[in-house]
Amino acid sequence: MTTAAPITLRARGRVAMRQAISRASRYLFLGASLVGVAVLLLLAYETISSGVSRLSWDFVTNYPSRFAERAGLRSSAIGSTWVLGLTVVMALPIAVGTAIWIEEFAPRNKLLTIVKLNLANLAGVPSIIYGVLGLAVFGRYFGLGPSIMTGALTLSLMIVPMTVIASQEAIRQVPPSIRDGALALGATQWQTVWYHVLPGALPGIMTGIILAVSRAVGETAALIMIGAFTFIAFDNTSPREDFTTVPIQIYNWTIRPQEAFRQNAAAAIIVLMVAVLSLNLLAAVIRERFRRS
Amino acid sequence: MAVVTERLDGGNVHEALRKRPLNRWNEAVIKGLLTACAAVSLVTTFAIIFVLLEETVAFFREVSFSDFFLHTRWRPLAGNPSFGIWELVAGTMNVVIWSLVIALPIGLASAIYLSEYADRRTRNTLKPLLEALAGVPTVVYAYFALNFVTLDVLRPVLGNDVPIFNALAASTMLAVMILPTIASISEDAMSSVPRDLREAAYGLGATRLEVAVRVVLPAALSGVIASVLLAIARVVGETMIVAIAAGSTPNLTLWPLSTIQTMTGFMLQVGLGDAARGTVDYRSLFAVGAVLFAITLLFNIAATWFVGRFREEYV
Numbered sequence: 001m002t003t004a005a006p007i008t009l010r011a012r013g014r015v016a017m018r019q020a021i022s023r024a025s026r027y028l029f030l031g032a033s034l035v036g037v038a039v040l041l042l043l044a045y046e047t048i049s050s051g052v053s054r055l056s057w058d059f060v061t062n063y064p065s066r067f068a069e070r071a072g073l074r075s076s077a078i079g080s081t082w083v084l085g086l087t088v089v090m091a092l093p094i095a096v097g098t099a100i101w102i103e104e105f106a107p108r109n110k111l112l113t114i115v116k117l118n119l120a121n122l123a124g125v126p127s128i129i130y131g132v133l134g135l136a137v138f139g140r141y142f143g144l145g146p147s148i149m150t151g152a153l154t155l156s157l158m159i160v161p162m163t164v165i166a167s168q169e170a171i172r173q174v175p176p177s178i179r180d181g182a183l184a185l186g187a188t189q190w191q192t193v194w195y196h197v198l199p200g201a202l203p204g205i206m207t208g209i210i211l212a213v214s215r216a217v218g219e220t221a222a223l224i225m226i227g228a229f230t231f232i233a234f235d236n237t238s239p240r241e242d243f244t245t246v247p248i249q250i251y252n253w254t255i256r257p258q259e260a261f262r263q264n265a266a267a268a269i270i271v272l273m274v275a276v277l278s279l280n281l282l283a284a285v286i287r288e289r290f291r292r293s
Numbered sequence: 294m295a296v297v298t299e300r301l302d303g304g305n306v307h308e309a310l311r312k313r314p315l316n317r318w319n320e321a322v323i324k325g326l327l328t329a330c331a332a333v334s335l336v337t338t339f340a341i342i343f344v345l346l347e348e349t350v351a352f353f354r355e356v357s358f359s360d361f362f363l364h365t366r367w368r369p370l371a372g373n374p375s376f377g378i379w380e381l382v383a384g385t386m387n388v389v390i391w392s393l394v395i396a397l398p399i400g401l402a403s404a405i406y407l408s409e410y411a412d413r414r415t416r417n418t419l420k421p422l423l424e425a426l427a428g429v430p431t432v433v434y435a436y437f438a439l440n441f442v443t444l445d446v447l448r449p450v451l452g453n454d455v456p457i458f459n460a461l462a463a464s465t466m467l468a469v470m471i472l473p474t475i476a477s478i479s480e481d482a483m484s485s486v487p488r489d490l491r492e493a494a495y496g497l498g499a500t501r502l503e504v505a506v507r508v509v510l511p512a513a514l515s516g517v518i519a520s521v522l523l524a525i526a527r528v529v530g531e532t533m534i535v536a537i538a539a540g541s542t543p544n545l546t547l548w549p550l551s552t553i554q555t556m557t558g559f560m561l562q563v564g565l566g567d568a569a570r571g572t573v574d575y576r577s578l579f580a581v582g583a584v585l586f587a588i589t590l591l592f593n594i595a596a597t598w599f600v601g602r603f604r605e606e607y608v
Contacts (some may be wrong), residue, residue, distance in 0.1 A: 015498075018500050018502075018503070019500055021500070021502060022500035022501045022502035022503065025501070025502040025505075026406075026410050026501075028402065029402045029403070029405050029406035029409075029410055030406055030410070030411075032398070032399050032402030032403050032406065033402065033403035033406040033407060033411075033419055033423070033476070034419075035399050035403075035472075036399070036403065036422070036423045036426055036469070036472050036473070036476070037419070037422050037423070039426070039469050040422065040425060040426060043429075043433075043437055043441075046437070046441055047433075093330070094330045094333050095330075096330075097326065097327045097329075097330025097331070098327075098330045098331045098333065098334060100327055101327035101328055101330060101331040102331065104306070105324055105327055105328070106331070108305065114335075115331055115334065115335065117597075118334055118335055118338050119334050120593075120597060121338070121590060121593055121594070121597075122334055122337060122338060124523070124526055124589060124590075124593035125341065125530075125586065125589065125590075126529070126530025126531070126532070126557065126585065126586075126589055127530070127532070128530065128532045128557050128560050128561065128564075128582075128585075129341060129345075129530070129582055129585065129586050129589075130341075131564065132344065132345070132560070132578065132579065132582045133337075133340060133341050133344055135564070136344040136348070136579075137340055137344060140570060157333075157337050160333065160334060160337075161334065164334070183306070188320055189306060189320060190319070190320050190323045190324075214428060215428075217430070218429075218430020218431070218432060218433070219430070220430070220431070220432040220532075220533050221431075221532035221533055221536075221557070221561055221564075224561060224564050224565060225560070225561070225564040226564075227564075229564075229565055247430055247432045250432050250433070250436065251432050251435070251533065251537070254432075254435065254436045254439060254440075254537060255537060262440060265436055266436070269433050269436060272430060272433065273429070273433065276428060276429070276430065280425075280428060
């Protein structure tokens with residue numbers, strides 16, 4: 001009678017090697033996924049260390065200037081605010097209207113498929129193409145020139161597709177029982193949408209539009225195409241005026257060879273990133289606050 | 294007893310409510326307004342196509358097709374101008390290739406880590422951080438491509454004969470820009486591969502690495518391909534990074550350390566120069582724009598197709 005060899009779960013030979021390679025691979029993959037995070041931190045560090053010395057109240061309230069140390073963001077910040085404000089005012093109703101039509105009113109036929117497919121493709125059109133569209137249609141054909149109105153119309157068309165897609169999601173999140181209940185009690189279709197579906201979808205729609213605006217804040221190419229790369233040394237008071245925006249000011253300072261202007265660009269990037277991050281934070285807060293229990 | 298589970302939505306509700314006497318006149322007006330909103334996006338598409346085609350047709354009255362598609366020199370402002378699109382296409386291909394060379398391995402490895410290795414808490418921290426890279430305005434990336442990548446990395450490492458404007462600096466920041474696209478969409482695809490496949494492989498003695506690379510990755514391939522196609526479309530359409538960091542010299546080369554110009558870079562140059570309407574340079578903007586639009590549309594449609602195929606297989 002022979003005694004059985006002691007049973008062990010420890011692998012040997014080739015199997016042990018395969019297991020060792022597999023264990024090591026975890027660190028390789030972890031390392032790769034930390035690259036993105038590391039880049040983010042590096043960029044933040046570089047910008048702050050190079051731009052923070054230029055940040056001051058004067059930097060925000062001064063007009064652009066050919067002297068780097070006197071130049072500021074006043075006209076570009078005012079221009080950005082004007083353009084984005086008008087963009088939201090124009091894009092929000094159109095986007096929400098489109099989303100309501102798709103989710104609540106559209107006949108389920110080929111036209112709906114085409115509209116949805118078209119929105120998906122529009123969301124992928126490069127921003128510079130929207131700029132060309134804005135230049136030719138709003139700037140030249142409508143005769144609005146390189147004005148705030150042209151910029152806002154162009155950016156509106158650009159952010160409508162992504163806002164529609166976010167709003168559709170939000171509307172779909174409203175439980176069907178609410179809609180069915182309202183309809184069963186005799187509400188008309190629009191009453192149902194206005195009093196029951198929209199209030200429930202509102203946080204999601206807000207999140208969507210805020211994220212879209214955080215995209216539009218940093219948009220540069222489309223606005224340069226419509227002619228917003230200009231020197232503005234006055235406060236905008238009407239949407240018919242020429243304008244410039246913060247990202248265009250960053251572009252302007254970046255392409256200059258002098259070190260002092262690069263510092264200005266870094267300082268302006270800090271301002272722009274604070275705006276973008278605040279918008280994203282706001283969107284996250286709204287989403288958490290109204291998350292359905 | 295049969296339970297009615299059919300859901301009424303959209304036009305079906307409308308149809309079902311058609312005979313309801315409460316249907317007031319303003320319902321029709323509101324429905325008309327909503328339909329008009331939906332029409333805006335269709336009109337946008339038609340306007341884009343119309344605007345691009347109109348000026349492109351005018352462009353081809355002055356420049357022949359063979360000059361545009363068969364010549365290789367792009368010198369629109371020279372005394373004897375030539376309009377061969379290939380130098381600009383090569384510039385775009387240059388940054389597409391090198392940004393993918395950088396972003397694809399890192400993006401895929403991140404996706405594999407997030408989907409196959411990370412526990413839920415790590416994933417919920419890492420994924421939003423990675424996706425934050427997608428929210429950074431591209432003019433910020435452009436600033437870094439020029440100031441940080443070229444001056445602080447490429448020149449010290451590769452020597453001072455690296456030109457100040459070069460395709461590699463632009464490609465590096467483009468890679469950072471598309472990293473979240475590749476990682477996030479590929480991760481979604483890998484996460485939705487059914488558990489059975491993984492468990493069957495583990496049951497046969499495969500290690501975690503083997504399951505990830507030889508089972509999950511191939512199973513999620515159409516999702517991965519879709520993410521890459523979307524990333525390519527974004528690189529092709531990106532303007533600020535290439536305009537600032539890659540230069541404005543059309544160059545028929547795929548070498549990463551040369552100064553180039555992409556299609557979008559040229560378009561921005563015309564936009565900055567405020568070309569007079571009706572001139573051939575103004576029209577060349579639309580001809581290049583039409584080519585750019587066609588390329589990005591093609592990649593976006595292909596990506597949608599691959600996403601649809603993936604959904605059919607597993608979801």
